[in-house]
Amino acid sequence: MSRAKHTGKLTTLVGDLVQIETENPPGNEKKCVEYIVKWFDEHGINAELVEEPYTDRPQVGARIGEGDPTLVLNGHIDVVPAGDIDEWTHNPYDAEVEDGYLYGRGSVDMKTGIAIAMLATAELAEEIEAGELSGSVAFHAAIGEETAEPGTKTLLENGYDGDYGVVLEPTEMRTATSEKGLAWYEITVSGDPSHASRPDQGSNAIQYARPVLDALTDYDKTVRTREDDLVGQAYATVTMLEAGTKENVVPEQATITIDRRFLPEESIQDIDTEIDELLNQVADHHDIEVSWERTRTYESAAIDTDSSLAEVFRHHSAKVADVSTDPWGVNASTDVRNFVNDADIEAITWGPGDLSQAHTYDERVELSAANDGLDALLGAAREVLDGDLE
CATH class of the missing domain: 3.30.70.360 (Alpha-Beta Plaits)
Known part of the structure; x- marks a missing residue:
């Protein structure tokens, strides 16, 4: 898929996801989950509603291919409440685009991450099925990250695990190997x-x-x-x-x-x-x-700063944007702890977007950065799925 096609599809997909209110508390993720499952079905991918840990707040898990290694693309769909609507210049659920930015609650944290994971999963699925890649992909749309609920942990326990994981939080495409x-x-x-x-x-x-x-x-x-x-x-x-x-x-x-x-x-x-x-x-x-x-x-979590997974993502991030490749850790807390601590999976926190925009009024994501993120994710994922990591 060309970058031009990426741009239109990605903007539409991020906008659609932002317009579905998924505030937590109380945990309104269900409509967004249903949208994601339908989207995958339209792209020929079987995605499952996982009704754990809560039957009324399902999650999405999908797996493409059966080969090794397996790369897990993880994101959460819950967002913090929008707060005082009068403080917003752009309505938090209108997904307005202005001057190259898409505005809305969850645009950065982290529906852009979910969107690039969906598009990457669909594109990689075609290449896996064509025999162009030897590995497989697992996809997560998890609930409850904003309130430390066991969404990602449950998806990993239900078979949507793998050899490597990427938690697609906004890091401006810096590769975090540790977190507070x-x-x-x-x-x-x-x-x-x-x-x-x-x-x-x-x-x-x-x-x-x-x-x-x-x-x-x-x-x-x-x-x-x-x-x-x-x-x-x-x-x-x-x-x-x-x-x-x-x-x-x-x-x-x-x-x-x-x-x-x-x-x-x-x-x-x-x-x-x-x-x-x-x-x-x-x-x-x-x-x-x-x-x-x-x-x-x-919980805090850390892997080796020179892990092969981290090196691949540093390389592909630097290919598409001016991104530091120095070792780095994220000050916030993410679901990467469930990969590293609970499932013993080598995983990083990485994604497009500026973390300082998270939870703010007029939260926004730069669409060109989102496209860079999708390009880098596809490049890194292909290298991982070719089995080139040591």
């Missing part, structure tokens, strides 16, 4: 309620929260001294503080949320221990009641 982990912790500080006209009768949970916040500030300073050459610093950021039920009631509870970004060298078990020991020290020293819960976890 993410854990959210809710810390509850307990007090005793009373009427605000008699404040000394109760125990104000907000006041009790002060030494906890001070300790978390010091913890963040300590954590920031930890660095990784590819993904940078670790962080422990207080992101939420909730307390009180009414203006004239001394609050009996305050809840502090921290966002803990951790490095591939750190384990979630060790971080749990750090949080537990920190809070126990504060509780003992200030005679307060504190408890905690880890509410969400995206």
Whole structure:
């Protein structure tokens, strides 16, 4: 397929996907899944609705060919909520094109990745069936990535696995061989309620929260001294503080949320221990009641920086655009952890588009970059499927 044909088909496909609202929460992926299955059927490819882990939120899995090696093209179809529509210059679900950009929620994160995976799968299917390529392709349209649900993990467990994986998040086509982990912790500080006209009768949970916040500030300073050459610093950021039920009631509870970004060298078990020991020290020293819960976890993941898969994608990215081929890691968390940690599959995070556009008002993708991404993906995939990796 020529680049000119790519351009029209890709713009249409990204636009169609963006116009199907798939916000998570609550998890409205079903209509988009049905569109993808129908699209594959129209292109002569049998794609399956996978009704795990949730029957009301199916996913898409497809497999083309039976030869080795198998390359898995992975993307998620859920998007974060659009937020205040009045803050958007372009309606988040109109997929408007202006000055070479397509606007809309999910345009970058990551329906462009899904679109280039669909088009690449269809084109590679023709070459596999013609005997031009010896390997095979698996395709994922996963649910629940935005909320750490086991969508990709389930697809891998249901047979849509392989020898190599590409998670098509927007990296501006830089090849990431590692990523930070993410854990959210809710810390509850307990007090005793009373009427605000008699404040000394109760125990104000907000006041009790002060030494906890001070300790978390010091913890963040300590954590920031930890660095990784590819993904940078670790962080422990207080992101939420909730307390009180009414203006004239001394609050009996305050809840502090921290966002803990951790490095591939750190384990979630060790971080749990750090949080537990920190809070126990504060509780003992200030005679307060504190408890905690880890509410969400995206594990960190890493493969060798000089992996053969990474080298192939670096090479083909640099062929079509001015892309750095230096070793690199992504600061965000992606489903690549399910490939590397759960399925022991060599995998990278790679795709067109600027990650800084993700989750923003007027989210947009540059269409020329999307086309470059499709060209690079096809070139790299052909090299992988020829069995040339060592």
